[in-house]
Amino acid sequence: MAKSSRFGMSAWIAAATVGVVAVTVGASAAYGTDAYVPTPGPAPGSYAAMPKPDTTGMNAQQVAQVQRGEYLTTAADCMPCHMAPGAKPFAGGLSFETPFGVLYSPNISSSKSDGIGNWTDKQFWNALHNGIAPGSSLAVFPHYLYPAMPYTSYTKLSKPDVLAIKAYLEAIPAVNTPNVKNDMKFPFNIRAMQLGWRIMFFRAGPLHMKKTWSPAVRNGAYIAEALGHCSECHSPRNLLFAIKSGQTLAGAPILGEPWYAPNISASKQYGVGDWSQSELVSFLHDGGNMQKGSAYGPMKAVVDYSLSQIPKSDVKDLVAYLQTATPPRETPMKKVTVPASELAAGKTLYVQNCAACHQADGKGVADVFPNLAGNQSVWDGPANNTIGIVLGGMIPWHANGPAMPAFGAILDDHQIAQIANYVRTAWGNPGMPDATAAQVYGFRKSAPPHKVAVADGDYLDPSPIASAQARKLECPLRTDPLIDPTAADMKIMQGATAKDLGTRTDKLIAAVKKSNPHLSGAQMKQFLLTTYCPVVATDPSISDKKTALKQFMAQSQVQAMAAPPAKSGG
Template sequence: MPARKPRLHALRPLLAAAVLALGLGAIVTCRMASANDTQDYPAASLSAPTDQAALIARGKYLTTAADCMPCHTGPGNAPFSGGLMMHTPFGGLSTPNITPDKATGIGRWTDKQFYNALHYGISPGRNFLVFPKYLYPAMPYTSYTKLSYADVMAIKAYLDSLPPVHAPREPSTMSFPFNQRPVLLGWRLLFFNPGPMHMNPSWDEHMKNGAYLTVALGHCGECHTPRNMMEATIASKAFAGAPIDNLFAPNISSDKTYGVGGWSKADLIAYLHNDGNLVKGSPYGAMGDMTDHSTSKLPVSDIEDIADYLQHGTKPQVTPPAPAVADADASIARGKVLYMANCDGCHGKTGGGMPPHFVPDLAGNDSVTAEQPFNVIGAVLNGLGSWANPGPRMPAFGAEMNDQEIADITNYVRTAWGNKGAADATPALVMKLRGVGDLPPIANEASDKLGCPRVSPAGGHGTVANPGNKLLGIYQGVTQATLANRTRQLITAVRANNSSISDENLTNTLVAAYCPVLANTPDMSLSDKKSALKDFIASAQPLIKAH
């Protein structure tokens, strides 16, 4: 997820809350869990296996259900050794090594320290000799706090059984004051209530298991629950759906109209366990990662329990679509023309997909008709990976369609074939989502470390506008001998598209195109790459002046 820099006025409430909570810290204490809190939990979670091999096996199962590995594995790194840069509204946060390495991992952590990390969000050590070392809630301890003690110890047993990997933590790039962990005390006092979830005693073991997997382990609410201005989930709107960068995690509550209460149980199980189907589509983006590495690896019986809990154990959330745009009819008509020209070859004239080639059905697809139009816009802008292997991938149209065209095609798809979505996509929203999700071809965590800017055809907050759309890869395979010529070519294309562009903005465009290529150059240290980028900027200035 690309990093977004928060504006100062948007941060003032959080700063004020932090100061207030720091003042209250001496008199406010966290609720401690009691022995009876878990009495209604599923039986399997209440006692750890006595056999070490069985304990490790239980821990592996829980770690898979919690989807720990993807977040704690950076590009090219060994599993669980950390190094993934997570992008938050307050800067980049690197994930730590959780292998049992004693120098850089958790090899020296005691059982109590590990439990405190998962249950209370506090890791070993102190800040400023006084404050506990609070974890950022990007680590979903707000959900893991609901795990039983026995299961936390099983997770630790599994992690302790892994090969230790020496992998020092990458530096985070959180902005001030959020890079100061004591500030988190304010957030915690306002929004963190440690302790287990309270099961309905009348639930059978299957419903309890589904609730436990969904809430405590799967931490589904972290993505599917709206957040307030301080990035805390809103409990009263649990599972009601929420934006995730340029996508939207839809309503998964039991509501039969807006949530998954009206899905067939078989479709929900297929979505979570079997990579979806042609009726309800397939998971992609962050949800695709979740199903690939977590729910698809669990027994089908567990997925049946999760489906039962979502469809019958959650509070129904009513999330009607937003009002349609003013020119909805005209937008839909234009979108239909665009759809027939670009999409019906795969998705069909009636949105029915393309069996047996696993192109998902757009008609009746809840992802398409979600409360907000993010998912259709994001898919059209940036494309999607292949839904099945082998199978076709969704191409990106962000370079070929302008913001109005993408809004039009979105409004058509959300309302055609009986779909109940609203024609609420606007060019302004498309432009905003370009800035969040559109990246150069090889932009990745390596380019994030180097500080490469994002690129989008239309620009947007925090992005560099790329006027040519086809030139993002112009530096691929570049050598020192060809670097100047390719730079001249890009400068010429930019000037032809925007003759009034300033030298500063032109420099930014060149950097945006070259930086990710440099970032992924092997056998160069980060400091060498930074020096090379400075040299590139300096060498580009005479070329800019000459054109």
């Protein structure tokens, strides 16, 4: 159900094609033999991001189950993965690109035609607990779910909680949106091939904990290991893409994206063991602070749609588990040195592009621009996250602050690496200057595609790397997540011709300006090119695609440059 768990996607493939000795992995096995059965907490409050359930005609017990399910579905962060950009919640369609093809999250609404409306309680339990959905593969094998859906963590959920999630999904509006067919390459499209990986690395069962743990730590472990499935992203993987035994929560790169999920174990030097409780609670629940920064990248969705929505008391329990009960993972960074001239060049670029907001001393401006000095997310682990932010920008970290613009269209790969190396080592930050131009270039090319559902049920893909046609046109990379095309915007440009191109461009720019008033003319030009190029590439009615794209950019340049100037930032 969660986007962040895409690590596991490749594991079943490797296991099916490589003969190895089975190794049982599972964080819960190390915690003793005391199986944890959660006690339902109080009725949840308001989950602003979630569809509201209709409990009309239900008795008190049924209402309580639905309320529990709403809380659990929020804590499990299900909605962001089962909702493509521009689509309705739980309608599915979000794409996950892998080296072996593309997966699309399924519709898990209560739709009887497209979702899980016809599933029995037993079938729903079997999917979350055992990773097996209704249906069959090759008429012999069960319909194994791909581990991109983290059933390897959800197996630790109690049966009442699994059925509560189902009750909530059944109580919200059904969405009759057909599932997008997976586009996996042969033989990886054969689900039965997952059997080998499952035999080696999957063990269904409850969460086991130490009997000495307090109720708060037990609840925190349940949230982290079962609901929030933190280990799925924050743990290194072996050659078969299973979590490495003995390295849970030690930090790991996120496959296919320019992000690194940091060490969140109890290590005081490399993890979160040295954070104060208030700092970590603020980071996970309240949007961050000027000491430790704020969440961004995939983690921001986890905070926005999940952790910030559940009671703060539960987040405190989660923090207690991470800081006191997880094995400390010591992950020293490999020592790297670069010429002093490189760091000097990075400082110059920082002063020119970033200091106006983040200040020359890197301390930022309280509640407006985040600090970079002392910010662990800047220096911890490899340079992935610093590169990602400079390359693609960031939505406002605080309600009072503006969005950080993307510098991917302004600075070249070497310059972005120089800035990253400077901020990771300046002002006492203990990071390593390990960013390289080649690494930045690789991140530009590895941006994952996302399908956008349009009104007629078709799917357009705004990503320039999503199709062979777009690659042939050499569509530039859309590096700015702040300029995310909506379904309505994409619909404006679909099927454009030479005669109506100007009119459609005007409409598109007006729509984008309305929803993104901060954009500069340069950013608007970048958006128009990177968004329209894939549309040209995939529109069968346009024969001379390169000419059409050139014409579009020539006609749109004047309108784009009329956009208001963006606020500066770095």
